[in-house]
Amino acid sequence: xxxxKAEIEKIAILSRLKISDQEASELSDRxxxxxxxxxxxxxxxxSGIEPMANxxxxxxRLRADTVTETDQRERFQQIAPATEDGLYLVPxxxx
Amino acid sequence: MQWETVIGLEVHVQLATKSKIFSGxxxxxxxxxxxxxxxxxxxxPGTLPVVNEQALRYAIMFGxxxxxxxxxxxxFDRKNYFYPDLPKGYQTTQLxxxxxxxxxxxxxxxxxxxxxxxxxxxxxxxxxGKSLHDDFHGMSGIDLNRAGTPLIEIVSEPDMxxxxxxxxxxxxxxxxxxxxxxxxxxxxxxxxxxDVNVSVRPKGxxxxxxxxxxxxxxxxRFMEKAIALEVARQIDLIEDGGSVKQETRLYNGDTGEARxxxxxxxxxxxxxxPCPDLLPVEIDxxxxxxxxxxxxxxxxxxxxxxxxxxxxxxYDAELLSSDRATAEYYETVVKACDDSKLAANWVSGELSAxxxxxxxxxxxxxxxxxxxxxxxxxxxxxxxxxxxxxxVFEAMWNREGDADTIIESKGLKQMSDSGELxxxxxxxxxxxxxxxxxxxxxxxxxxxxxxGGFMGPIMKATKGQANPGMVNxxxxxxxxx
Numbered sequence: 001x002x003x004x005k006a007e008i009e010k011i012a013i014l015s016r017l018k019i020s021d022q023e024a025s026e027l028s029d030r031x032x033x034x035x036x037x038x039x040x041x042x043x044x045x046x047s048g049i050e051p052m053a054n055x056x057x058x059x060x061r062l063r064a065d066t067v068t069e070t071d072q073r074e075r076f077q078q079i080a081p082a083t084e085d086g087l088y089l090v091p092x093x094x095x
Numbered sequence: 096m097q098w099e100t101v102i103g104l105e106v107h108v109q110l111a112t113k114s115k116i117f118s119g120x121x122x123x124x125x126x127x128x129x130x131x132x133x134x135x136x137x138x139x140p141g142t143l144p145v146v147n148e149q150a151l152r153y154a155i156m157f158g159x160x161x162x163x164x165x166x167x168x169x170x171f172d173r174k175n176y177f178y179p180d181l182p183k184g185y186q187t188t189q190l191x192x193x194x195x196x197x198x199x200x201x202x203x204x205x206x207x208x209x210x211x212x213x214x215x216x217x218x219x220x221x222x223x224g225k226s227l228h229d230d231f232h233g234m235s236g237i238d239l240n241r242a243g244t245p246l247i248e249i250v251s252e253p254d255m256x257x258x259x260x261x262x263x264x265x266x267x268x269x270x271x272x273x274x275x276x277x278x279x280x281x282x283x284x285x286x287x288x289x290d291v292n293v294s295v296r297p298k299g300x301x302x303x304x305x306x307x308x309x310x311x312x313x314x315x316r317f318m319e320k321a322i323a324l325e326v327a328r329q330i331d332l333i334e335d336g337g338s339v340k341q342e343t344r345l346y347n348g349d350t351g352e353a354r355x356x357x358x359x360x361x362x363x364x365x366x367x368x369p370c371p372d373l374l375p376v377e378i379d380x381x382x383x384x385x386x387x388x389x390x391x392x393x394x395x396x397x398x399x400x401x402x403x404x405x406x407x408x409x410y411d412a413e414l415l416s417s418d419r420a421t422a423e424y425y426e427t428v429v430k431a432c433d434d435s436k437l438a439a440n441w442v443s444g445e446l447s448a449x450x451x452x453x454x455x456x457x458x459x460x461x462x463x464x465x466x467x468x469x470x471x472x473x474x475x476x477x478x479x480x481x482x483x484x485x486x487v488f489e490a491m492w493n494r495e496g497d498a499d500t501i502i503e504s505k506g507l508k509q510m511s512d513s514g515e516l517x518x519x520x521x522x523x524x525x526x527x528x529x530x531x532x533x534x535x536x537x538x539x540x541x542x543x544x545x546x547g548g549f550m551g552p553i554m555k556a557t558k559g560q561a562n563p564g565m566v567n568x569x570x571x572x573x574x575x576x
Contacts, residue, residue: 068119
């Protein structure tokens, strides 16, 4: 299954990734290869088999509802590009 | 043309856990920005989520309360979208295997009848952070304290046909989750948020019209207004020869206006897939049975008990059982003042009017239940009249102390000294000889009315503090001799 440039551009917009025309056509080829492999796998007859949610045959471990984390804001914000009044600053987002 | 409105709701309820759904960070409301956002909430590389058991239990309790099937195996999925208050780039939620399957919620209608609203399912998910759009040098501020707070999203079938039914449904859900104690139900703090799906169709038509979704309404009043606005907009649009476009809309409570947020087809492609960081959740029969056995009293059962035990009207019982805090407040007042009717009148009357006016909730009422009981006791033992009691309540609301302190300091004690009252009655009768003549010539029915006419000047002379029962007795005695 091929994946065209328009599809690549749509995915890039959804992920807020800026890609050049050249990158778009490269990605189109590389993702096309991956999807070709998926096509091969699709050929296997899976009728009557329930899809797995996870390859591990196990169930989720749970944790008790207790507060175990302490405030480490200073440390986290040291690596943030911009902060103010304890907030992370990002390019303006208004819908 | 006659139009029919079709409404379905998606309701987000914050669960009252101490810690987040996938991390041990606190969920306390109102903390300084980002002080409750840990490495997991921030999506730091190398972190892994672990499911909070209490969040699961709360979701199951909701399912049991609406007689839904509990899915003993449920799966978390990733819903991918880009937004700065969602650091991971995806929301962990449940799509194909939600924890709560189909159920039913009964809602009361204003004509006294009931209607069943079907629940499609309810699933567990995490909340996002908050974007602050004040101007930070042309940037937006992000507070991630709320990121990872556990939510259940309750999705109804499109079973509601007008705003009244939608509000009744929303209020019933509020009553259920607060009665269960699985959410604090504080609407002003965003503990319950409603997305309203609205469409219209010609009456009698079977197919649904194209729907729009108005997102993130956080009060019953806004919900009612937003629905009315959207129904009118869609009908106008169609009657003018246009058609409704499927879109997400935002309602602004301050301006009372709504606008289109984004059209569904262009942006929404969430590319869901099972979350590889989380294994399927398995729930034992024993856990479900234990939760079922210990389910707290639900609103309908509570209302029935209030009617049977306290002799309340359907209306009062419904109102007072509508959330856990109100019900507990009411029962505390009844216990302390031993008068279920007066307690009901005060809680559903004066108190709820003041709470509404100040846009606060009963949990934050400046007048506590024991204080209100103290006031009612003074009405019952004739220390003050009902009218003066309102004045005392006002002072209590302004935190001037309990009822006895206020009655004492303001000198509001009811005048019950018969000698003093007789003198005042005599004076008023002497001032109105013509009315006295009329009274003596009148029949019983008319007499009653004329008697009331004397009360005004007597109350005026005593600054409203005369014991009305005693004044009545003295008046009748004097006028009949």
